[in-house]
Amino acid sequence: MSDSTDELRQAITGIIQRVGVDTRTPARAPDTDAWDALRDSGFTAVGVPADAGGAGGSLADALGVVAAAAEQGALLPVVEHTVLAAWLAATTGYDLGSATATTAVADHRCRLRTDSGRAVLDGVIADVVFADVAGILVVLIDADVESSTVVVVSLRDARVTAEAGTDLVGVCVADLTFDTCPVLHVAPSTVDVHELTRRGALAYAVASAGAARAVRGRTVQHASDREQFGRPLSRFQAVQQHLARLAALVAMTDTAASCAVEVVESAGMTPASAEMAVAAAKVVSSSSAREIAAIGHQIHGAMGFTAEHALGRFTTELWTWRDRYGSESYWADVLASHILDDGIDVWDAVVAGDTGSPGADGAPR
Secondary structure, three states: OOHHHHHHHHHHHHHHHHHOOOOOOOOOOOOHHHHHHHHHOOHHHEOOOHHHOOOEOOHHHHHHHHHHHHHHOOOOOHHHHHHHHHHHHHOOOOOOOOOOEEEEEEOOOEEEEEEOOEEEEEEEEEEEEOOOOOOEEEEEEOOOOOOEEEEEEEOOOOOEEEEEEEOOOOOEEEEEEEEEEEOOEEEEEOOOHHHHHHHHHHHHHHHHHHHHHHHHHHHHHHHHHOEEOOEEHHHOHHHHHHHHHHHHHHHHHHHHHHHHHHHHHOOOOOHHHHHHHHHHHHHHHHHHHHHHHHHHHHHHHHHHHOOOOOHHHHHHHHHHHOOOOOOHHHHHHHHHHHHHHOOOOHHHHHHOOOOOOEOOOOOEO
16 A cells, blocks of 8 residues: 555545444434545545546555545445546546446446437436435446447436345445436547446455454454453453464455555556456455454444444454455456456466466466
8 A cells, every 4th residue: 555545445434434424223214424525625525537527546555544534434336436437437528526436337228219309318326335325327338349338327306216126235226217318428439338347346355354454453452452351351262263363364354455456557467467366366356255253243242233233343344245357256266267267377377466477388387
């Protein structure tokens, strides 16, 4: 992590702690006060080029915002708005302004067409996260042609109806129906569904690492403060073994996410290297989530399961985020495909992370 990204995370943490968040789980509402404070400070536009209305900065900077928000347990559309929607709109030159946006990929159930000389959207887009707080939806339509199409539509239009539910954390996840809904912007984009999925998966791997660090910190603190039989829980050997295992899992999750960000941001890495790094990070974060949550709850005992206890916010996020932008099995298949189908040397991939440079025999390694 660069010094600037570290300073950015500290600034985000300070703002969220000053405003405060409600970590009750399931959540009653997103933390809109914290989101407004971040937006007013320009942090919701980090990672978006300045000439596209953003605050500038790199993807690593935007992911620093994601990590800080996740570690504080704040329910904010940082991934959906900052990392995905604002960036995707910017690839076509569209400035979201001060609006809050979310993003989605349209499948065969939704189509863009022309009605009376204007572009309109018809059909259904499922599982749109944070659809309740977003005023704008940035849609990627990937029709397996040379370029994808980005469509920007207002979610406040009367021709948009929502069938809303929630995930385990309490975040709104809605199925949206569009009935000849006029679009605000439509343009071709070089971004395809695979690139958007990789970016989303990386963001949620980083978010999961942040939540995992929060579980570790709170669990270690609880084990030090809580006493049984006249001594702290942390003095018992069985608890120490659990804490050691928790520390190892969190370190592994954090390292995988950090390495993936570094590889994706490195100019010398090939697309295959970047995809393998993201796949590894998502596999590690998803596979570790269950045990990290289990150890946290086991050491906290019954109090950790109450709706009011903050632990539940982080463990429930870990469970929920496992399948965002691809499950553990999906990304394991992607990782295996690169190794088996592309002739990549497993050892080189593990120790060097360079999967795109040729080996001595000229084959990719």
